[in-house]
Amino acid sequence: MNESPIRIVAAAAEDAEAIVGLLQPYVPLGIVLPRTVEEIRRRHADFLVARDGGRIVGTVALRDFGAGLHEIRSLVVDVAHAGHGLGSRLVEAAVREAAANGAGRVFALTLRPHLFARLGFRQVDMDLFPQKVWLDCAKCPKRDCCDEIALILEGEDLARFVREHGRS
Ligand SMILES: CC(C)(COP(=O)(O)OP(=O)(O)OC[C@H]1O[C@@H](n2cnc3c(N)ncnc32)[C@H](O)[C@@H]1OP(=O)(O)O)[C@@H](O)C(=O)NCCC(=O)NCCS
Known part of the structure; x- marks a missing residue:
């Protein structure tokens, strides 16, 4: 089998x-929202990275809002690696990580x-996430003309996802 050499692992500082x-x-x-090197160094445990040998070619972050609600954010794949399923693998890995940390949604x-x-x-309706709106949207240049779509994985859908998706 021709397995991808790109590994998805926890980010280091x-x-x-x-x-x-x-x-x-x-x-x-x-x-994506602006993040500084300092902030990411401090919060590197929130990030997963896709490593292609010594290079980092993709990333995704999780945010824990408490009460089992986790957000997938800061998802980016290097343009040279896009369109081959890596973005999906990063989201899958982030969901597994969130579930392992007790996410229900x-x-x-x-x-x-x-x-x-x-x-x-x-x-789903964006209004379901007031915590997100208060913490991040206030800083966003598109706050008055938001074009983003809110999606959620929860309940039996989340349980099925965890059952069906193996290791990245
Ligand atoms: C969005 C982004 C992360 C997607 O990364 P990616 O590696 O291209 O993601 P995938 O390859 O898994 O999926 C992208 C497309 O490739 C196709 N695809 C998926 N697996 C594939 C495969 N194995 N072979 C070929 N094509 C594939 C899918 O049709 C998919 O299209 P869709 O998302 O419109 O359904 C990347 O394009 C990116 O960094 N964009 C800029 C930043 C951004 O928009 N981030 C998202 C913020 S939420």
């Missing part, structure tokens, strides 16, 4: 600069709803 490098092009487009706000829907997420 020293990956912070590479993570910022991946996120940076999408900040002015309003696709995993949500994302995204302009790429198909990617999440293919993995079993269903579209």
